[in-house]
Amino acid sequence: MQYDKANRTFDCDPTLTDTQILDFCKNGYIILEGVVDEETNQRTCDYLEGRLPANPSYIPKGLTTADLERIRNSHEPSTIFLEDWFVENTLLNREVCGALRSLLGKNVGLPVLVSHHRAQCPSPPQGWHHDADHVFGPELNFVEVFYYPQDTPEELGPTEIVPGSHIQPTHRGPEDRGVLSSGPAGSLIIHHQCILHRKGPSTATGTRHMLKYNCWRTSAPDRDWIVEPEFDLHTTYYGGHTTARYVAHMFYWLCGKGDEFRVIGGQGWPWSTNNQIGPSYGYGKSEGYIPNWRYNNGDGYADAPN
Numbered sequence: 001m002q003y004d005k006a007n008r009t010f011d012c013d014p015t016l017t018d019t020q021i022l023d024f025c026k027n028g029y030i031i032l033e034g035v036v037d038e039e040t041n042q043r044t045c046d047y048l049e050g051r052l053p054a055n056p057s058y059i060p061k062g063l064t065t066a067d068l069e070r071i072r073n074s075h076e077p078s079t080i081f082l083e084d085w086f087v088e089n090t091l092l093n094r095e096v097c098g099a100l101r102s103l104l105g106k107n108v109g110l111p112v113l114v115s116h117h118r119a120q121c122p123s124p125p126q127g128w129h130h131d132a133d134h135v136f137g138p139e140l141n142f143v144e145v146f147y148y149p150q151d152t153p154e155e156l157g158p159t160e161i162v163p164g165s166h167i168q169p170t171h172r173g174p175e176d177r178g179v180l181s182s183g184p185a186g187s188l189i190i191h192h193q194c195i196l197h198r199k200g201p202s203t204a205t206g207t208r209h210m211l212k213y214n215c216w217r218t219s220a221p222d223r224d225w226i227v228e229p230e231f232d233l234h235t236t237y238y239g240g241h242t243t244a245r246y247v248a249h250m251f252y253w254l255c256g257k258g259d260e261f262r263v264i265g266g267q268g269w270p271w272s273t274n275n276q277i278g279p280s281y282g283y284g285k286s287e288g289y290i291p292n293w294r295y296n297n298g299d300g301y302a303d304a305p306n
């Protein structure tokens with residue numbers, strides 16, 4: 001593990017494989033259960049509830065101790081990123097970093113802002129939503145992380161997410177259910193910021209803490225995770241109709257080949273089923289179409305002019 005404190009980046013060996021990266025492109029999230037140690041989880045709760053005195057390892061340029069105090073007491077207590085124990089055991093946690101390094105390439109940028117999602121339970125579910133400022137597209141320039149510093153079973157209203165909803169606008173009614181990101185203390189959910197989600201309904205009594213922050217790409221994508229020799233970009237399964245093209249485009253972008261990606265439509269690659277007697281036509285074409293991520297996207301972003 002190499003930690004560059006001055007530039008706020010880390011580098012380490014990637015731990016995810018082709019298959020796991022493709023799963024992230026399909027589902028939009030990875031759950032790491034209970035990876036942060038109990039002492040750090042407890043310290044985090046104590047910090048968030050004001051029981052642990054602040055001990056910042058440095059005062060960032062342009063800020064004063066009064067600023068740090070104000071930030072700590074806000075709903076965005078980003079000063080927790082100045083605490084050595086949090087940096088060492090959560091931000092630089094070995095399993096978390098291996099996954100982030102796989103998805104975001106060399107020299108991952110550490111977060112500068114955290115949101116503290118404190119919920120008083122019991123409470124009804126939140127409405128389903130895509131978070132503010134999400135942008136649909138094949139690029140993965142950052143990922144969002146949820147960190148639960150306490151046991152967060154279903155009764156405590158963990159975040160509920162809809163797998164695959166990071167690709168295009170998705171709507172769900174209040175009664176519709178998703179996948180609950182419940183887990184023991186120290187669990188993290190690494191996910192695409194576009195994914196549809198909500199705070200789940202809770203039935204227990206007490207306070208739920210959750211920290212949300214973004215980690216950033218600082219180098220170009222290059223398929224520098226664990227390459228599986230048997231993984232075949234032509235024949236692997238990318239998903240069903242109207243989905244496979246987006247998943248494959250994202251995977252290609254992560255391989256550093258986003259500009260080469262073309263599809264010819266119909267039953268052509270990247271679509272496939274397991275009833276075929278041969279690989280799909282249309283693989284490796286240099287002419288064809290690209291998925292229209294910007295069509296009816298509803299996110300308010302337009303393509304930059306060429």
Ligand SMILES: [Fe+2]
Pocket residue numbers: 129130131197198
């Ligand atoms: Fe949200």
